[in-house]
Amino acid sequence: MKSQDIRKAYLNFFESKGHLIVSSAPIVLKDDPTLMFNNSGMAQFKEYFLGNGTPKSPRIADTQKCLRVSGKHNDLEDVGFDTYHHTMFEMLGNWSFGDYFKKEALAWAWEFLTEVLKLDKDRLYVSVFEGNPAENVPFDQEAFDIWKQYVSEDRIILGNKKDNFWEMGDQGPCGPCSEIHIDLRTDAERAAVSGRDLVNADHPQVVEIWNNVFMEFNRKADGSLEKLPAQHVDTGMGFERLCMAMQNVTSNYDTDVFTPLIAKVIAITGLKYTSNEVKNISEEQNKTNIAIRVIVDHVRAVAFAIADGQLPSNTGAGYVIRRILRRAIRYGFTFLGTKEPFINKLVEVLANQMGEFFPEIKSQQQLVTNVIREEEASFLRTLEQGLQLLDKVVAETSGKEVSGEKVFELYDTFGFPKDLTALILKEKGYSFNETEFETELQKQKARSRAASEVTTDDWKVLIDGNVETFVGYDQTENNVKIT
Numbered sequence: 001m002k003s004q005d006i007r008k009a010y011l012n013f014f015e016s017k018g019h020l021i022v023s024s025a026p027i028v029l030k031d032d033p034t035l036m037f038n039n040s041g042m043a044q045f046k047e048y049f050l051g052n053g054t055p056k057s058p059r060i061a062d063t064q065k066c067l068r069v070s071g072k073h074n075d076l077e078d079v080g081f082d083t084y085h086h087t088m089f090e091m092l093g094n095w096s097f098g099d100y101f102k103k104e105a106l107a108w109a110w111e112f113l114t115e116v117l118k119l120d121k122d123r124l125y126v127s128v129f130e131g132n133p134a135e136n137v138p139f140d141q142e143a144f145d146i147w148k149q150y151v152s153e154d155r156i157i158l159g160n161k162k163d164n165f166w167e168m169g170d171q172g173p174c175g176p177c178s179e180i181h182i183d184l185r186t187d188a189e190r191a192a193v194s195g196r197d198l199v200n201a202d203h204p205q206v207v208e209i210w211n212n213v214f215m216e217f218n219r220k221a222d223g224s225l226e227k228l229p230a231q232h233v234d235t236g237m238g239f240e241r242l243c244m245a246m247q248n249v250t251s252n253y254d255t256d257v258f259t260p261l262i263a264k265v266i267a268i269t270g271l272k273y274t275s276n277e278v279k280n281i282s283e284e285q286n287k288t289n290i291a292i293r294v295i296v297d298h299v300r301a302v303a304f305a306i307a308d309g310q311l312p313s314n315t316g317a318g319y320v321i322r323r324i325l326r327r328a329i330r331y332g333f334t335f336l337g338t339k340e341p342f343i344n345k346l347v348e349v350l351a352n353q354m355g356e357f358f359p360e361i362k363s364q365q366q367l368v369t370n371v372i373r374e375e376e377a378s379f380l381r382t383l384e385q386g387l388q389l390l391d392k393v394v395a396e397t398s399g400k401e402v403s404g405e406k407v408f409e410l411y412d413t414f415g416f417p418k419d420l421t422a423l424i425l426k427e428k429g430y431s432f433n434e435t436e437f438e439t440e441l442q443k444q445k446a447r448s449r450a451a452s453e454v455t456t457d458d459w460k461v462l463i464d465g466n467v468e469t470f471v472g473y474d475q476t477e478n479n480v481k482i483t
């Protein structure tokens with residue numbers, strides 16, 4: 001089944017169950033002081049859950065463009081390195097606003113997965129909240145009993161507060177969640193180790209696909225819970241992961257959501273990408289694969305953000321978008337050897353592929369392409385300048401060790417990551433003084449801490465006094481092992 005048809009099947013199914021189908025809200029939020037980007041389907045309905053305003057229908061379903069690169073949900077660090085977390089992804093969701101509750105929600109989720117899509121029941125596991133007496137929250141007996149009608153007890157996993165309880169904040173609506181996980185390992189692997197033991201254990205082939213949140217309680221200021229007068233359902237299913245399950249592959253990047261983009265990168269660079277089924281690949285091929293995944297992931301995030309009106313800039317959400325794009329450019333530059341703008345050429349592929357369902361990407365195609373091309377050109381110039389400077393530094397170095405201060409200068413002024421510098425130096429037969437680099441880095445950190453109230457030249461963005469920290473970039477820098 002093609003991804004387009006999977007999306008349609010979901011929306012048709014919930015329409016047949018009396019849901020009003022609505023459009024995705026923009027990926028960028030303009031007037032929410034607590035959130036920069038939409039990071040789940042429920043964000044656009046938040047006010048209804050708080051009892052402010054009435055939805056157009058008590059049952060709604062949609063697919064929401066989400067971006068998880070900041071704040072509470074920051075998956076950037078994993079993107080490209082794993083096969084199932086993206087920066088931008090679609091979250092399929094169905095909602096009940098004071099209408100149906102657990103019984104219908106779980107029955108329909110099961111019906112959709114096993115009867116409409118015909119996913120193998122023996123590969124599915126479900127989880128329910130185990131309860132937490134210290135915080136006054138009971139075991140979700142109701143969900144447990146409902147699931148027992150559909151699956152054997154050994155497929156029901158009791159989950160903790162982190163995975164199976166949702167709360168809006170210290171006070172307010174909250175309630176248990178019930179997740180559905182799928183085991184995509186081979187028969188032999190499944191016979192050897194039970195999928196049950198791998199749920200929520202970061203196994204790339206045993207992944208969470210659907211979360212059903214039941215807004216059942218209100219937490220009061222004294223910490224006690226009371227039943228909400230009207231109870232709500234909020235569900236979210238990862239569209240790309242569902243496509244992986246449906247298309248019999250073991251990586252989201254091997255689905256038709258990503259293969260056309262990957263094909264384009266291959267056509268441009270002449271490099272090879274190996275699917276997740278190909279094992280024992282060389283270290284070199286692995287790096288190429290990671291870089292290609294980063295690029296085809298990031299271009300979606302950046303393109304949809306620009307199409308929704310968020311241009312790359314030096315502040316706020318625009319800065320986050322600029323950094324995501326620069327990360328993609330740098331992976332291309334370092335691992336694919338791309339010295340000319342090329343990411344912008346993927347926009348056409350994306351528009352053809354997604355334009356039918358998300359017309360904004362088609363109508364804004366030219367603008368998005370131009371903006372990305374300009375950004376690429378200017379950042380590639382910066383990288384080139386950095387390279388020239390590095391040549392000069394090498395020429396001025398006696399011996400084979402370059403000063404850590406100079407390497408820091410490159411990092412600080414040109415955004416030239418130290419791993420990239422190390423790689424280039426290594427190719428020339430040089431190394432650099434790591435201790436000196438670290439000393440300079442610490443000095444700079446102290447300086448920027450002092451200046452943090454006035455600068456946005458970091459992943460820190462001040463929103464109404466709240467600091468939203470964007471930590472993924474630096475952490476990922478350190479995770480890229482270039483040998």
Ligand code: ATP
Nearest residue numbers: 068075084085086089208209210211236237238241
């Ligand atoms: P995970 O544990 O895999 O990080 P999650 O528990 O953080 O997922 P939820 O907040 O419950 O995810 O979101 C609902 C669904 O959205 C998940 O079940 C998953 O299928 C999907 N999803 C979550 N994060 C991502 C992501 N970064 N990329 C793609 N799909 C995602």
Ligand code: MG
Nearest residue numbers: 073074075085
């Ligand atoms: Mg997560």
Ligand code: MG
Nearest residue numbers: 163179200208
């Ligand atoms: Mg989870």
Ligand code: MG
Nearest residue numbers: 163179208211
């Ligand atoms: Mg979850």
